Structures are given as C-alpha cells and as structure tokens.
Amino acid sequence: MSLDVRAIDESDLPDWCRAMHTGFLRPPAVTKEEVEFRRAGIDVERTQGAFDDGRCVATFRSFPQRITVPGGAAVTASAVSNVTVSPTHRRRGLLSRMMDRDLRAAKERGEAASTLISAEYPIYGRYGYGPAVWVTEWEIDVPRAGLDRRYAGPADGGRVDLVDGADVRELGPALHERLRAARHGVVDRDTQWWQARTGEMPHPNHTWTEPFYAVHRSASGSVDGLLVYTADDVWEAKLSQTTATVRDCFAVTPDAERALWHFLLSVDWIIKVRTGLRAPDDLLPLLLPDPRAARTVTHADFLWLRPLDVPALLQARTYPASGSLVLDVADPAGLAAGRYLLEAGPDGAACTATTRPADLSLPVGELGTLYLGDESATRLAALGRVTEERPGALALADTLLRTARRPWCPDIF
C-alpha cells in the first residue's frame, strides 16, 4: 500500500483535524470553528499529512519559534507539534518519514534547532532530540506551608492588582518579552496564544472558564509579574476544601515572584494550590517556611531539543568562564554531524569546524541535552552517553555549559 506523505493544503484541514483527534484519542468530529481556529494558527506549508486513498491518517506540523538560550539571546527553532499516526497505520515508518522531511526543511531554512514537547519519553531520541528542560509541579498544602495568612500585600511599596483579560492582552506580551530576555528555555508566545488564554478567542474544543488575573506592580509602578489562576470553590461540612490551580505565573523580579505566590497562598478559602509546570529549581518550595508542604505531583522531561546548526547554537549562548573544547558530534541523519572547536569566554564565543583531536565525543541528542545548561556532561559520561577523549574535558564542559539557574519552559505547544 503506498501512503502519500505531503504538505497539506487548506482544503485538507477538516480531514487533517479529524486525523489528529483520532491519533490523540479525542472524539473525531471536527467543528467549523475548530477549522477556522486552526487556519488562523498554522502554516499549511509546514503542515504535513499522510494520506491513504485520499484519507488523512497521520499529522505533523512545525512553526518558527524563538527560544531563549543562556545569556538571554534567542535562536530560531523549528517547533514540532500535533504529531499523530492513526492506530490503523502505526509502526510503518510514517512518523519517521514526516520527521525526516521536517528536519531537512528546517535545516534548509537555517533554523538552529528543532524543539518539541514529547508525549512519551521513548519516541524522539532516535531522531536526535535530547531532553533539555525539565518541569516540576507541586501541590501545596496551604495551612501547612506556614506563610503569614494575615498578608495584606507587599510591604516594599509594590502592589498586587486584579485585572481582566483585556488588560492581560495589553500588558502580558511586553512582560513576557522581559521574561524571555531573563530566563533561558522560555519560548515566544504569539497573539493567538494570548487571545486563547484570555477568553478573546478560546480554543473551540476547550470549555472556557474565566480565570482570575493578578499583576504585580513594583514601587515605581511598572508591571513586573503576572498570575493567572482558577479556584474550584469546594466545601465540605462547612469547611472550604478549595483548590486554586495556576494557569500562568511568571515575574521578572524575585520580589514580584515572591509577592505573587504569597498573595495566592493567602487568599481566603484556598487550602490547596496546584502550581502548574515550574522549573525544578523554582523559588517555590523554599519560599515556604515549611517546604515539605509542597508535594511534588509531576517531575518530568518537558522540552526536547535537536541541534541542527551546532556553530550557530554554541555561538548564541554565553559562558561563565574561558576555555576551548573540541566536540565530535555524531548524527546519523547527517544534519549536524562534525567536529567543532568551541572557544568560549565571558565576552563571547566562536565555534567552527575543526580537524583537531576531539575532547568529547557525543551523539547529537546528548548535545541537545547539554545545550541549555541543565545537565552535567560528567553525569552523561557516567551513563555511557558521552565519551571523554582528553582527561579534564568533562569538568571543563560542565564549567562552561552549566547555568546557575535551570532552564524553564512554562508553555506546552
């Protein structure tokens, strides 16, 4: 049976959406509203389908994404999403065909990396992706946490204000740009992202519940933090059992971050807080007088990164120390393979192809894992995934590549 893998055109969208629902085990019916929502948000030229006798049986799309790298610059990545293969057509190589086409096109376009959030851990390592950002979600037992429940707002001249969705559409994008410049791992949000999450254009398949929006303003009046949460308002035997669930919480100063958490953890009736996906080194548990009140409910790999242009990636980020490393990168797909000399220093870095002997040998996915500074080369070597070719190279790699704070990617895409 020959299966046609190709870029879709606009007339394929309803069938493509149906196939995606099927692969994600959602009811297959597709509404006109969903098709319009998708049409506004996707680039059909970067959207693939596999077709069996004209019927879509697999879906895949990518879009350009800006991801912040250590030091605050951003590189353009090809972000992959909506990957499905219908159960009738699985394990016949359809994902591999779509992935191969997309990675080669991304390389051709000059995108430095490809990124995705993996549904299951074992799927994407074979294509050269490595887990680069992890996330943790906590559930906080508020009475146990020990924060002062008499909290009446920041004592430093700052303030927390409740606002509405239109305010967030106005204030949120600029604030998020400041977050992007401050935290590596963060990815950009487009207008549709803000519209969908503030009720202006909610996703047609999700029931929209208006959340509470709060902003933190510093003493000088500038907005430096945003908190978006819902509350379920549950009572039992005249006692509140209310859980607040955080949809979004970020700040560009530690004062604002602490104030927003203290605000939420002091709201009357709230006895549990689900934090949403935080960096594993978030301020949160240690922000509580009793950090054990924060129970980990999720700790998992999140954003996977696949290097496509090693020099562009390594030159875009910063390094806390000086040193030279020759990396021998293996990539059976031939997209990023080579031997590269990284000459790094606090004032910048150069990375070029070289014939010098390698200091470290590693598969391209392991470079993806090391790139944002979250993982230790020494640990990957102990796992047998990175080879130290020159004594001391692992320690130097850790000194150069690791970052003081872990990367964070708060957004699912």
Ligand SMILES: CC(=O)SCCNC(=O)CCNC(=O)[C@H](O)C(C)(C)COP(=O)(O)OP(=O)(O)OC[C@H]1O[C@@H](n2cnc3c(N)ncnc32)[C@H](O)[C@@H]1OP(=O)(O)O
């Ligand atoms: C970025 C995102 O969108 S993540 C969402 C991914 N989608 C899903 O999880 C939805 C449900 N699953 C599916 O739709 C499909 O099973 C997919 C997309 C995961 C895989 O599609 P397939 O066409 O079956 O993959 P394909 O046949 O190309 O498999 C290639 C290899 O990966 C392996 N593989 C594929 N999926 C998985 C998996 N979930 N777990 C482990 N191995 C897997 C295959 O066994 C095969 O290995 P081999 O080369 O050693 O034989």
